[in-house]
Amino acid sequence: MAESESDNWIKEAILAYESQLLRYALHFVRDPNQARDIVQDTFLQLCRNSKPELQERMPQWLYTVCRNRAIDVIRKESRVKQMPEIENQGAALEPAAQAPLPCQAIEASEAASGLMEQIATLPDRQQEVLRLKFHGGLSYKEIAEIMELTSTNVGFILHTAISKLRQQMVQPS
Amino acid sequence: MNPLDPMIKTNDPRLTDYVLGELAPAEAAQIEAALKSSPQLRAAVADIRQATQTIANVFETESSLQLAPEQRTKLLAEAESVSEPGSAANTDVHSLADNVTTLADNVTTLADNVTPTVAGEHYRPSAGSTAHWIKIAVAAGLAGLLLGVGAYYSADSERPSIAASDEPMLAADSVDDGTEESELQSKDHLGFNADADSQVEQRAIKKLKASKPMSKTDGVADQAIPLAVKDAESAKLNGHLMQSLSANQPGSAPQSPSRPPLVADSFGDAMPPTFREEFPKTRSRADAGNAIHSLAEAPAESKYHRRSSALPNVEGKKAEAKKIESKFTSNLASNPAMLSKAQQSLDQSRLRSLNLKVVAQNSPSQSRQSIDQIGGDFHDSGADERLPIAAAAKPLAQGDTMKNELTKRSPNASLPVTFKLQISDQNAKRMVQLLASQADPLQQRKLSFEELIGLQKSPQVASANSAGESYAELMDESYIDDAGRLKMEMDSPPRADTLPKKSPSAPQTAAALLASELREHLRRPLSRNNSIAAYRGLKKQNVETQNVETLQDLGGSIDSDSASASDSPMDKSSTVSGKSTPENQSSVRSQDAKQKLPAIKLNNELSSGEFNFEYSQVIQQLKSNLEIRNQAVPLSKQSPARLPVAP
Structure with missing residues (x-):
């Protein structure tokens, strides 16, 4: 029984954080295959840990490991960050099973593509905080732990990013 | 707002x-x-x-991303393997911790026996994490102690040769290997009755620790103090350990608190009988303290003496060892080949140590310092007088060290010690370039140029050369290495009859030495590369020549045709073809005085690499750049026309 639980909690973690971590890793390496490798390494490290140690801080642990691994990859390869097309990234990756309706997808993609482009113009740190907050659903404290910042700093970065996006969203209209 | x-x-x-x-x-x-x-x-x-x-x-609304199927499969398999007992993933810290905990549980049973009571009750660790770790720490410590005792037991039982050979001296000598069992054994040899409160021990330990430090070179004496201290301290520790262990041995005889048992007592019959007979443990504490005193005061000639003065029944062994030693000496004396071989081996060992010391310290300034301190002059005393170290040809060390070593090696030799600076043609050329280009290298080396080239002019070199000895053998050692440092070769101490006698007609001034050396040196055949290097050195000094480019562009050959074909305005009459002679050099100087052009002539036969350039041009450059120390006559006051001409 305990074995099956141990087996399940890792599977559950993989299912729950796979996509988020892939997007998060993609933010660093800009290469879907490298992002997959990073997330794979992250989960492999998860397998080497016990559930009681990570039970209460699973998200920040996963994001922290993923972030460190991504930074290692960047340092190792001394990659120069390039900004590929967001759509291309999505096309290169396998879509999820549950896709939205076509009309919703069109509207959402139009709005999202514009806003995502604006997000892509933000500094890396602001992008990362936005992703951790809105995509990862993490709190300031968890984000601060992952990025090795203070909660106040996280709030300020997030506020600055949202303010910039608000201005950019207002200007076209 | x-x-x-x-x-x-x-x-x-x-x-x-x-x-x-x-x-x-x-x-x-x-x-x-x-x-x-x-x-x-x-x-x-x-x-x-x-x-x-x-x-x-x-x-x-971002599209959900997924891992590749194979990655997902691998991850799920890894996740499944985690749950399986005995898998590779279980060999992590947690499994290790589990193993340690199991070991701790096993040893705790023994620990409960060994640790009798805590406040009158058996120690029972609580279920808390602190108590858990305390339990592990205590258990691990006890396990380590038990393993050490077991190792001693097994090692002692596997050592029949020492005990059965009735050779206590050998057994005592084995103490010096520094192992734990040897320390315990040495303690037992002394019949040391360990007692923590023994004032005799404490007094002995204090005396040992307060004794003056031994020389580092005396390795035996160096080990004597810490070893004896360790003996006393280890005996103390062991006494307490065995006391606590034996207190819980079922059926063990009650021990007197003033006499904790020794290791040998605990193992009883396991101790070889000869061992026990040879080293009875019936000594009093005063005897044990006296033994330690004897250790501290024992002469430090050898561990044999050190041990023999403190151990019982050693006088006979000492006499036996001396007998063996005298027999070996007599055999050695009767066998000249063996004696010479032994002497050679001894020399080699000294030589190695000397070389090590020589190599350890080396810098141009130190070399200069060495020469200054020794007060040596630069001579070559000939190959026959070479010490073996000459073959190694190591750079000099600091003067005092070298002086001591040389004195030690050749006590009859009289200082100043002779050194020989060897210079190759290439390095001589490089030296000329350096001197001509800047004076800084000269100052850094603190060696005047006349001193350097004076060596080149040593009559011994010339005589050796004329005697058929390979000139290259004497001169191929560079004394300016790749890093630009000065290298020197130590030669044998001079004898009075081998010291060179200065000829009254020999050049005495720096300028004269420079001129004669340059003249002599530049007359020697040079390789093509050296010729090019020398010429480039001249070019650095803004010696305007028309065939510089031709020389620099040399990939292959240079000949007089190419030089003349390069629209060189150089007057052919100012060049010297072949080896220079006083006559044609004079001609060159007169032509140069008129035309102010360097005289450089490449021989037609580049295979021989022979060429000459006018030394007066070099001297002209040196005059403006060089600072030669200890010169009798400043270079600036001499004109090239007054320079002596080499014979």
């Missing part, structure tokens, strides 16, 4: 925190109070809320 709280503005980051629910309750209440009274803040909050919602929607 909030009229109630002027600190809250529409762009306050706390509004974003409030929208995102990251504010503390008190701050959130403050914001809500401000919102009630400020429509601008409400609008700002609504705007932020809408923006955050939009952003969140954007991230939510």
Whole structure:
């Protein structure tokens, strides 16, 4: 029984954080295959840990490991960050099973593509905080732990990013 | 602007925190109070809320990404393997911790026996984590002690040769290997009755620790003090250990608290009988203390003596060892070949140590210092007088060290010690370039040029050369290495009859030495590379020549045809073909005095690499750049025409 639980909690973690971590890793390496490798390494490290140690801080642990691994990859390869097309990234990756309706997808993609482009113009740190907050659903404290910042700093970065996006969203209209 | 709280503005980051629910309750209440009274803040909050919602929607509408199928499969397999007992993933820290815990549980049973009581009750670790780790630590420590005792037991039982050979001296000598069992054994040899409160021991230990430090070179004496201290301390520790162990041995005889048992007592019959007979443990504490005193005061000639003075029944062994030693000496004396071989081996060992010392310290300044301190002159005493170290040809060390070593090696030799600086043609050329290009290298080396080239002119070199000895053998050692450092070769100490006698006609001044050396040196055949290097050195000194480019562009050959074909205005009459002679050099100088052109002539036969250039040009350059120390006559006061001409 305990074995099956141990087996399940890792599977559950993989299912729950796979996509988020892939997007998060993609933010660093800009290469879907490298992002997959990073997330794979992250989960492999998860397998080497016990559930009681990570039970209460699973998200920040996963994001922290993923972030460190991504930074290692960047340092190792001394990659120069390039900004590929967001759509291309999505096309290169396998879509999820549950896709939205076509009309919703069109509207959402139009709005999202514009806003995502604006997000892509933000500094890396602001992008990362936005992703951790809105995509990862993490709190300031968890984000601060992952990025090795203070909660106040996280709030300020997030506020600055949202303010910039608000201005950019207002200007076209 | 909030009229109630002027600190809250529409762009306050706390509004974003409030929208995102990251504010503390008190701050959130403050914001809500401000919102009630400020429509601008409400609008700002609504705007932020809408923006955050939009952003969140954007991230939510991102296409979900997945790992590659093979990656997912691997991960799931890894996750399954984690749950399986005995898998590779279980060999992590947790499994190791489990193993340690199991070991701790096993040893704790013994620990409960060994650790009798705590406040009158058996020690029972609680279920708390602190007690758990305490249990592990105590168990591990006890396990280590037991393993050490077991190792001693097994090692002792596997050592029949020492015990059965009735050779206590050998057994005592084995103490020096520094192992734990040897220390325990040495303690037992002394019949040391360990007692923590023994004032005799404490006094002995203090005396040992307070004794003057031994020479580092005396390795035996160096080991004597710490070894004896370790003996006493280890005996003390062992006494306590065995006392605590034996206190819980079922059926063990009650021990007197003033006499904790020794290791040999605990193992009883396991101790070889000869061992026990040879080293009875019936000594009193005073005897043990005296033994330690004897250790400390024993002469340090050898560990044999050191041990023999402190151990019982050693006088006979000492006599036996001396007998063996005398027999070996007599055999050695009767066998000349063996004697010479032994002497050679001894010399080699000394030579190695000398070389090590020589190599360890080397710098141009130190070399110069060595020469200054020894007061040596630069001579070559000939190959016959070479010490073996000459073959090694190591750079000099500091003067005092070298002086001592040489004196030690050749006590009859009279100082100053002779050194020989060897110079190759290439390095001589490089030296000329360096001197001509800048004076700094000269100053850094603190060696005057006349001193350097004076060596080149040593009559011994010339005689050796004329005697058929390979000139290259004597001169191929560079004394300017690749790093630009000066290298020298030590030669044998001079004898009075081998010291060179200065000829009254020999050049005495730096300028004269320079001129004669240059003349002599430049007459020697040079390789093509050296010729090019020398010429480039001249070019650095702005010696305007027309065939410089031709020389620099040399990939292959240079000949007089190519030089003349390069539209060189150089007057052929100012060149010297072949080896220079006083006559044609004079001609060159006269031509140079008129034309102010360097005289460089490459021989037609480049295979021989022979060429000459006018030394007066070099001297001209040196005059303007060089600072030669200890020169009798400044170079600037001499004209090239007054320079002596080499024979």
